[in-house]
Amino acid sequence: MTPEPVHILVVDDQVDFAKGLKRLIESEFPDVKVQVAFCGDQALTVLRRVPISLMITDLQMPAMDGMELLKRALGDSPELSAVVLTAHGTIEIAVEALKAGAYDFLTKPIEPESLFRVVAKGLERSRLLDENRQLKDQLERHKERLIGESLVMQRFKQSAAAVAQTDYNVLILGESGTGKELAAAMVRDLSPRADKPFVTVNCTAIPENLLESELFGHVKGAFSGADKDRDGLFLKADTGTILLDEIGDIPMETQAKLLRVIQGGEIRPVGSDKSRTVDVRVIASTNQDLVAKIADKTFREDLFHRLNVLTLNLPPLRERKGDIPLLARYFLKKACAELGLPDKELDPAVIGHLAAEEWSGNVRELQNTMRKLAVFGTGEMVAMDVVRMVGGNGSSMPASGGELPPFKEAKNQMIDGFSLNYIREAMDLAEGNVSKAARISGLSRVAVQNMLKRYGLSTGEFK
The missing domain is CATH 3.40.50.2300 (Response regulator)
Structure with a gap:
């Protein structure tokens, strides 16, 4: 063109x-x-x-x-x-x-x-x-990929947008739960390969003896159970981008074969004596210290340098605490939508509490907490009593006056909160029809009637 x-x-x-x-x-x-x-x-x-x-x-x-x-x-x-x-x-x-x-x-x-x-x-x-304006427009279109307006996140997004314009391999570093997969998707979406295949490989989820076959494919008879030829994930990503998530967990033997693919752009399916050419941009991510793994002889130095052409360091949540209120509101709204519940607001005291927590699990942990608050918060406003009931971010569960409720009492509170929200949702979907609510929930009709009676609910308020 x-x-x-x-x-x-x-x-x-x-x-x-x-x-x-x-x-x-x-x-x-x-x-x-x-x-x-x-x-x-x-x-x-x-x-x-x-x-x-x-x-x-x-x-x-x-x-x-x-x-x-x-x-x-x-x-x-x-x-x-x-x-x-x-x-x-x-x-x-x-x-x-x-x-x-x-x-x-x-x-x-x-x-x-x-x-x-x-x-x-x-x-x-x-x-x-013009380039700056285009990058800004692209960032605006993709801002939900990585939510945050803190200075450190603005700088990260700008770096990611700049990296995306190249075709170099990228290594994304960050603690567990910081959003490395979202960052990789952002790089791909802002790149010239945005309309080409995007394949994500969770290296920890594939058994070691199957990883090579998954990545490079195999031919019929290559091993027991290989009853037909199969394309690997690199071939599926041809002309596009592949994300090797948690690259630090790839075994040494597979690392050597991966190095050959990155160097020469050729893959050889397991059991085959023929190579196939692929054009793939590689994005790798890890929460591990690859330099330390190189010193321990568990990660190849030459592969590290092939992957580490451009590096993006994703900051942990503790370094961007100013983003916590924005993230918390976003995740609460998203959880309510997923559950089919009305939107809920966060009490200012809850926002302050969330912002003060350490969040060792980073953004993923915060998102899980907001899901709990969406489930167990029965009113329009999520207050501190709900936070105490679900245990905040899991590190503590103080009650009023600093006293810890007995385990059985706390457990019953959580079960009651869940059950009440659940039966309300089922009756809403069934428009007040008990039999239909029973079919939706998998409960018996008698069980639904007993729950309505227990929580003082009538079928008329759902019609």
């Missing part, structure tokens, strides 16, 4: 001068297309029709002068790079134009070297501004 040409607009009421600038610029910048306008109104029309990267305008023009054109053009496109032309002796006007938003100025008569230098700088500025 031929790239769109870069457009420059030259504005000057002296027709021959404007056309001469056009010829001069296009001779030096063959990939640039120069538009010409001979007055301010013509220039504004061109700006509305054509994506102009750089505008070069004279200041002294009849009707609409260059200063008025500059203000109107920047009013419509604040990031437009604009260069003003001025005669010797009118530098003060040029300075005024710079204050009004012009990027640079040139004095007449124009030296070609000066013109080329200013044009090159202006085009580079426009290119960088």
Whole structure:
């Protein structure tokens, strides 16, 4: 596909001068297309029709002068790079134009070297501004991938967006529960391979004796039970991206074969003597110290360097505590939606409590806690009594006055809270029909009636 040409607009009421600038610029910048306008109104029309990267305008023009054109053009496109032309002796006007938003100025008569230098700088500025705007737009579209507005998360998202634009291998480091898989998905979604396959491999979930076959495939008869040829995950990811989650757990023998794939782009199915070429971008993630594993001879140093071309360090939740209120509200809303419950609010005391916790399990632990609060919170507002009932993040479960309730009492409270929410949900779905609620829940009709009686609920309030 031929790239769109870069457009420059030259504005000057002296027709021959404007056309001469056009010829001069296009001779030096063959990939640039120069538009010409001979007055301010013509220039504004061109700006509305054509994506102009750089505008070069004279200041002294009849009707609409260059200063008025500059203000109107920047009013419509604040990031437009604009260069003003001025005669010797009118530098003060040029300075005024710079204050009004012009990027640079040139004095007449124009030296070609000066013109080329200013044009090159202006085009580079426009290119960088356009890239930044695209990255910002992409981040906005994908902001739910990694939720957080703290400075450390803003920096991480910017790094991830920049990394995504390359085709290099990426190593994502972070503690368990920080969201490494989400970060990998974000890199893929912002990359040129976004519309190509994305395959995730949980290296810890595949038995060691099957991992090689899963990754590279096998041929019929390669081992007991291999009754037909099977494509591996690398072949399924061809032209796209593969995420090797928890790469530190891959056995040494498989590491050697993985290294050959990354180096040469070729896979050899188990039991086959033929190789197949694949084009795959590799993203690897781990919560382990790979440098320490290299020292222990449990991870290959050459594989580490192949994977560690670009590195993203995902911060733990304790380093981004300012994001906890935002995350907590998001996860609570999401849990309520998953359960089919009305939205719940968090009492300010609960938010303060959550923000003060350490969250050794990071974002995953916080999400699980919000699921518990959604299940056991019976009202519209989740208060501290619900937090005490479910045990906060699991590290403590203080009751009012700092006293711990007996285990049996706490257990019964949790069961009652769950049961009440559950039967309400079942009756809501059944629109008050006890028999239908019994079918939905798998309980007997008598059990549903007993639960309604126990919690003082009537069928009429669900119709």
